Amino acid sequence: MMELKINRLTKQYKDKLAVDNVSLKLTPGIWGLLGANGAGKTTMMRMVAGILKPTSGGVFYDGLSIDDLGESYRDIFGYLPQTFGFYPEFTVKSYLEYMSALKGIGKKDASLTIERLLQMLALSDVKNKKIRRLSGGMQRRVGIAQALLNDPEILILDEPTSGLDPGERVRFRNILAEFAKERIVLISTHIVSDVENIATRNAVMKDGRIIAAGSTDALVDVMKGRVWRTEVSESDLFKCERLVRIANIRSESGGRASLRYLAENPVLPGSAPETPRLEDLYLWLFPEDSGTEEVR
Template sequence: MELKIEHLTKKYKDKTAADDVNLTITPGIWGLLGANGAGKTTLMRMIAGIMRPTSGCVKFDGVNIESLGGAYRDIFGYLPQEFGFYPEFTVQDYLEYVAALKGLTKKNTRDKIEELLTRLTLEDVRRKKIVKLSGGMKRRVGIAQALLNEPEVLILDEPTSGLDPGERVRFRNLLSEFAQNRIVLISTHIVPDVEYIAFRNAIMKDGGIVSEGTTEELVGIMEGKVWSTEMPQCDVHKAEQKAKVVNLRNISGSVVFVRYLSEEKIFPDSIEEQPRLEDLYLWLFPQEEAGKEGVR
């Protein structure tokens, strides 16, 4: 099984949202990382077949998805950033409606809905209208509809938006089980969502893929570029002007632990740290904010 993206480009009048993207996606969980505006959603919509590219194509097992038509939709699951539903739909109504659109039998619909409501802890709200649910619960309903037909190709755009930490862990575990012999592509800017479960990751910036590989391979790019030191809190502002500071933590009194990114040691007594995938993300997207624990 293979999903091949060949020279995929999407241009608007004054912007190129996806620029000659090439990527071969094989079974397993893949992460598509990038800052907001990097082009991830545009790429996802073209892979889903709901947006036509300006040029290039997407092939499933060697066949253009435009030629496959309904056969591709039968084996496809998709969670967009925002999914639509009629205001009067309850969770149960909506899932039954989507199951009918996907051609599931009544028995399969009943069994699959029960399974997903349980796995996603939605049993207690099955009769509630979706419009009245919290953001996290709505997101779980969206995840459920994407999984209804047990798709061979599952595309998830920012799937954990609105989920609390416990829900995100359960979701990652669910995906890890589901991804056996299936293609799962997760678009996100929340690095921990893919760092430990993704088979491979692609990093998108300015409409193109700038890096691709296993987590270990990508983390290796940051070897020798991650440092830590301790300094008085009053010196932090000056430190931030010299280096990309990615974490701060109060140690005691006015002393602060500082983790920073740099091609070389900048501050005295700095020690080299083991890099993480988040470090590469912040290296490539320096405008993004890292969590600065303990400092306000």
């Protein structure tokens, strides 16, 4: 079984320790890398991609350093950065042809692969349009297509669904679930729903360190007995927000509101335990990044 090992990976800038002694062992399947913006996810991804040199530590594929593997590592690697560059005059198809040539894919194979990816990512109708004229969501889909061109064994995606609408997000998750069989896929995101239903394992990153890692079920279990629901008067919402960490507010009839909240004990009257989700763990670990959701 293939294995991507991140061993004591560290990146120190002059005034900041961006990645602090991170170790992970990735095996085939979808892995989620969760963390707030600024947690160090992108810096770590760039080192795994071989784009950024670590201050110390290393990345190993099947026991060999990716520095020693060099070109052979890039041949089996796909990467979608947070922002990808393209020449403004490129059409979708010409850009993918150009990227195929850079990746050393023969013209015949490239042509077949590009047509398949255009259909898979619903880009066939815009293949002759210039990328700069596409919406942000469509541009993101083009970026996803280029990451898949060489049918990589390892696929690294940094905030892949940024700019995608809900329907596109669902389509993309389905594509990834199918693609990940016998491949290693690592998705960096702060949008928990992107990985909650498709990732078999997750790592949570905060302040440059991995603070939790394991199967989705094991991480969710951490929140057992810490998720509650109750109903309160809407006039009491402000008081409730000062007492507990609210994950969700739903307006009910008669000036009432249903609250889903996180706490070690049932703080509010009438509270009943709720089944925890991965999103609850994220809000528990990143209270400053929670952004209470309100449903009307």
